[in-house]
Amino acid sequence: MKTFLVSWFSFNSYIAVFFSISNLVLVSGQCQSDQRQLLLEFKSSFNSTFTSPGKMMKWNQTSDCCSWDGVSCDDGGHVIGLDLSNGIIVGAIDNSSSLFRLQHLQRLNLAFNLFINAFPSGFEKLENLCYLNLSNAGFTGQIPVEISRLTRLVTLDLSVILFQRSLELEMLVQNLTRLRFLYLDGVNISATGNKWCRALSPLTELQALSMSDCCLSGPMDSSLSKLRSLSVIRLDHNNLSGLVPPFLAEFPNLTSLHLNDNDLSGRLPEEIFQIPTLQALDLSNNKVLEGSIKKFPLNASLQTLRLVHTHIGGQIPESIGNLGQLTRIELAFCKFSGPIPKTVKKLSQLVYLNFCSNRFSGPIPNFSSSRNLTELNLADNQLNGTIHSTDWSGLSKLESVDLQTNKLSGTIPPTLFGIPSLQALVLSENQFDGSIGDLHGKASLLLRSLDLRSNKLQGQFPVSLFEFHGLEYLSLSSNNFSGLIPMTAFQNLRNLSYLDLSYNRLSIDATTTNISLLSFPTFNSLGLGSCNLTEFPDFLKNQTSLNYLDLSKNQIHGGIPNWVWKAKSLSYLNLSQNFLVEFERPLRNITSTLWFLDLHGNQLHGKIPILPLHAIYLDYSNNNFNSVLPAHVGDFLQSANFFSISNNNFHGSIPRSICNSSALKVLDLSNNSLRGPIPQCLFQMNVSLGVLNLGRNNLSGIISDTFSESCQLQTLHLNQNRLEGKVPKSLANCKMLEVLDIGNNLINGSFPCHLTSIAMLRVLVLRSNNFSGHIDCSGDNSGWKMLQIFYLASNNFSGKLHLTCLGTWDAMQPNRDKNQSELKDLRFEGEALDPFYYQDSIIVTIKGLELELVKILTIFTTIDISCNNFEGPIPEVIGTFKALYGLNFSHNAFSGPIPVFFGNLRELESVDLSSNSLDGEIPLQLANLNFLSFLNVSNNKLVGPIPTSTQLQSFSEASFENNAGLCGPPLKATCGLPPATTDNPSDARSTINWNYISAETGFCFGFGVSVTLLIFWKTWRIWYFERMDRALSWLFPCLPLETRKHGRRATRNQRRH
Known part of the structure; x- marks a missing residue:
């Protein structure tokens, strides 16, 4: 169907054609008798019982046919114009119809009727036709190519022909070189670009081309560039592909361009937005069409701009303010970002604006000057700030405001509720706070829909809402409203069909004593979750239309x-x-x-x-x-x-x-007492299955090797059962697998290297099984780039640890988009009537505690290979895992020093290297781990001082115990002074320093006297110890603890040597 713009354009064009014909007059002459008889014969061919007479009602023998409705004549009394459009004429026009004997006809319009026969083949007899409109006339079958003989045609409209076979376009238009207006909407042309474009290229006078829904395909051919007179181009709802031709921007008179609902791709020529004559541009629903808007020209003519569901994006230029005639702009579901320019305040003619589902940010600009605005939709963006910049009270024509799913904050302006024409207000999923306040007498009485869910609104429930008798939709869920609401209060809202008060601090009084249950609104959706109900409300018994x-x-x-x-x-x-x-x-x-x-x-x-x-x-x-x-x-x-x-x-x-x-898609039978084998067919149904959780049961047997090549599993939990055997080879068919947990079973065999082909794998748990042997996955090592949790604990793996053979673990690397990833967690999202998701969870041992992670954040990374028999040095590849959160290598046979690269793993919060054979000193770089909250290096062969830092000294002694050569806080053993050094050791042995000899002799004499007094004079001994205790306790309150540590260290040193 043609839009109003095109219809208006066509009407004016028709008038121009009408007056361009010298012998065509609106005031006709005396009708000739033969012309009257032909028209009456045409009228009589329709059964009046079934036909609305419409314009033919007053046709009769006694009146002048030139004065009949729909009839126009020339000065000679010949019928030259016949307009029977929109007459709902039911019947048939056959090939012998008297219509085709009106030889002087120049204009014929039979549009929008119900002619129920096949397309007649007599139109070619009307050789003088310059205007022919048969659109939506009800004709069926093939369009007769004889129409191509009407060489005087200026306007041809054959839109919407029912049950029509493919039309040979070239044969239809080959002789119609005078055509200026061609409308073939809905006609099955089924041609590729090089064919239909070349067929039209001779029509150089063409001004309007409308071929919507014509099964056109392929890219547009360059031959179309010959039609430089084109003003209107409508090629929407086809299968056009390829690029938008740049030559379209060179058409000097182009006013309307509709290429929406095709498969156009590539980058849109920027010049399209700069066509000064363009009034309407619609490129919507070309889902892979890319591009950006650099600028709009001064004094632009654009009135309608639609880019919905494309990949066009970037920032909107400030020059949008040049579109002074713009009435409608739709940029929904695109890739636009950045702030909405403040220059939109210049769009004074704006009626409709839809920018939803983009990435716009910053504040909402001032729309106060757009006083004709009826709909404003900025939903699902990243807009922030308050919404007080616009004078909402001045937008008296505004009917719908949708700002949901943004980051807007502050209070909701009362003037927003007071817009007199407002029917729908949607502010859900923002951060609005404060109370609604008293809206008595201040809000629109036309309000039908109010959605404030998922904000931070508070205060008493706004009882003035009960005055909005026209309210049909009310959602206040997930806020902080409080108070007691009697359910009977909603009896006044007779039109209310959707009500959601869930998840506030409200209490609903559902008592209906002495109240007719029929007096409540007829709900089809009712949400009273978390409303302190203690029983099922009685009024629900009569809600026969309730759907939700x-x-x-x-x-x-x-x-x-x-x-x-x-x-x-x-x-x-x-x-x-x-x-x-x-x-x-x-x-x-x-x-x-x-x-x-x-x-x-x-x-x-x-x-x-x-x-x-x-x-x-x-x-x-x-x-x-x-x-x-x-x-x-x-x-x-x-x-x-x-x-x-x-x-x-x-x-x-x-x-x-x-x-x-x-x-x-999700089957969860976990944490029950199910027993026996897992049915083999369960692994064969994974063509649709995305989550299978059979964990924490008593299932036995093997994991069947029957995973299909079309496996769609994303999560597989078989943990904590009594499964045995090996990991099936066919599990590698599950290329979408993200979480695999088969821990705590009796599964044996070597490490399942065949799983490295699952590139999507994020979580692998093999803990507490009977796996054994070396980890040596030779060959392609590109797998597991997304792996973030790796659990091999409590198996019998041995040998050196070669993690590089398992691939480059990119998920362990620093995340460039950390702020975004922190908001993400592993989940399976379903697409039922009401979309749902399955939250993945997993049991981990972290910081020495076994915990269940009910959400697995994509930034949570950990490696646990504890309780195996790995040996050799700690792999250097660990030093590249700079996003690692937890590491547990305890209870193995790792040897060598603790690598200094640990100091570069700044995200580490938990490190357990206990019960290995690590030696050497603890590297000073460990003191740089500011987030470290758990460290255990006990039961190794470490020596030397513990590096001093706020973090390391905050751990308990148990974190470092059983390392015979380790000293310093928090251990009791203190580290001694380093031995004195000289430049010449041989001279040091042969030279006597008499200053030292004198000092030592004096010290020994004084010390001997003091000791003698302490031993033989009790009074002196008691006095001395009391004074020394007081002095030392005041100066060194921790001296007794340190003394014990000295003794402990000495004992350990004696055992060590």
Whole structure:
């Protein structure tokens, strides 16, 4: 369909053509009888019973046909114009129709009717036609090529012909060299660029070309550059590919260019934005089209700009202020960044602005001068600051404001609520704070939708919202609103269908005593999560249209009532994190309309209930179910994407029927008491399966070697079972695998080098198995660039550690985009009706403690190869892992010194090198590790002083014990003074220094007298010790501890030597 702009342009063009024909007049002469008879015959060919007479209603024998509606004549009384468009005429026009005997016809318009026959082939008889419009007329089948005989045609519109076969464009237009306006929208041309462009190239007078949805393909041919008179080009909704031709910017009269919804690629010529005559530009939905906007020309004519869903980006130039006539701009889902220029305040004619889903930053500019603005959408960007710069009260025509998913802060201006035309206000997922305040008499009475969820708003619930009787959508969830709200207060909002008050500090009073349950609004979505409910609200019994219900994280005790399952429209039900213990008996079949059911985090027990047949998301985890899984459980999971029963007491074996769940993306049966072998078919269904978690059960047998080549697994947890055998070779087919945890089993064999081909692997846990032998993965060493957690602890690996053979571990290197990566964690994201994600978790030993990481941040990096038999020096490649967080090489046979490169690993927080055979001194560089919070080098052969630093001296003595030659704080053993040195040792032995001899003799004499008095004179001895204790305690409060350390060090030195 042509837009208003094109229609307006075409109308004016038609008028121009109309007046350019010298013998065409609007005031017709006396109708000739033969002309009247032909028209009446044409009218009579339609069955009046089924046809709206429209413009032919007053056609009769007695009146002048030149005065009939839709008819125009020349001075001689010949019919030269017939306009029966939009008449909803139903019937057929055959080849013998009297229409084709109106030989003087110059203009014929039959558009928008219901002619239900095949395309007639008599139009070529109307040789004088200069205007022919058969668009949407209802004709079917092939367009007759005889139309090409109408050589006087200036305008031809054949848009939307039903059931039409491919048209040979060249044959249609080969003789129509006078054409100025050609509209073929919806006509099946099915031609490549070099064919259709060359077919049109002779039409050098063409001013408007509209070929939307014509199955055009390939790049546009250079022959199109001959059509320099073109003013309107519409080639949208085709399969055009390749570059946007630069020659389009050279057309001097181009006003409208629509290339949207194609497959154009490459870089957009910058000159396109600088065409001074261009009024409308639409390049949207060319998803790989790139480019940027350098500048807009002065006094630009652009009125509409659409670049939605392209890769065009960069910063918007300040020259956007030159677009003084711009009324509509859509840059949504592009790659724009940087601040929105302040010069947008010059866009006084702006009506519609949509910049959503880009990377715009900085404050929202002032839109106060855009007083015609009706819609403002800046959602899903990185905008910050307050929104007080705009005088919202002056934008009286504004109907919709969407600023969600930004970083906006401060209070919400009351004037924003007071815009008189405002119907939708969306400020969710920002950082707005403060209270809403009293909106009584200050807000738009037209407000239909208000979304303030996920902010930091606080204060009492704004009760003035109950005055907005037209409100249909209200979401205040995930804020800090407080207060007690009676549910009956919502009875005044009769149009309210969506309400979400979840996750505030609100308390909902759901008491409905003496209140008609029919007086509540008819909800289709209701969120009352974390609202301190203690029971199921009674009014829900009558909510027959309810589609979405969230009562999670409340204080609801007891059983789930049967009436919940009677809601025939209910598709989403979340009752998680309550105190529910059972299902009301007799248990009815759970409603078959549910596609989302979340019961996790309750105390439900007994048998698992019958599952909803068409459910997509089912979470029964963290309960007390204690039955076997039904043998036919898989029959109820035909549509399921997510199924979790983790952390219950299910026992028995895994039913084979679960393999019939071909749509499963997440299957979590972990932390139960399931036993027996893992069904082999479970490993064969991984074409769709993204997460398989069978960890912490009692499963036995082997891991089947049946992983398919199309494996889509991203997470595989088989840890803490009794699995044995070797790691299957086919597991290497799972190229998307990010997390593999098979720790705490009985798996044996050598290191699984075949897994190095999984380039996406981030977490590898082989701990506590029976692996043995050397790690020697020869060949390609490019794998595991993303590996961040490497756990081989408690196996029987031996030999030297060759980590370089496992690839370059780029994830251990410094992260250039650390600020972004800190916000990311490993998860599997599903694409159900309501997108979900599965949070990966893992058990690690860090800082000497075993912890469960419920989120695995992509910046968390650790290597644990403890409790093996590795030997030799610590590999030098470790010195390149400058993003390493934790390292545990304890309980091996590593030897040699602690490498100095440890001082370069500035991110290290935990280092355990204990129980090895490391020798030499602790390198001074360890004192540079400012983040180090755990260090254990005990039980080695280290010597020398512990380097002095705030970090190292903060560790306990246990971190350094059992190193016979180690000294200094925090050990008790102090380090002695170094021996004196001289330049000539031989002279030192032969020369007597009498000053030293005199001092030593005096010291010995005085010391002897003091000792004699201490031994033989008790009173002196007591007085001396008291005075010395006081003096030393005041001067050296730690002297007794240090003395003990001296004694301990001496003893160790005696044992060592």
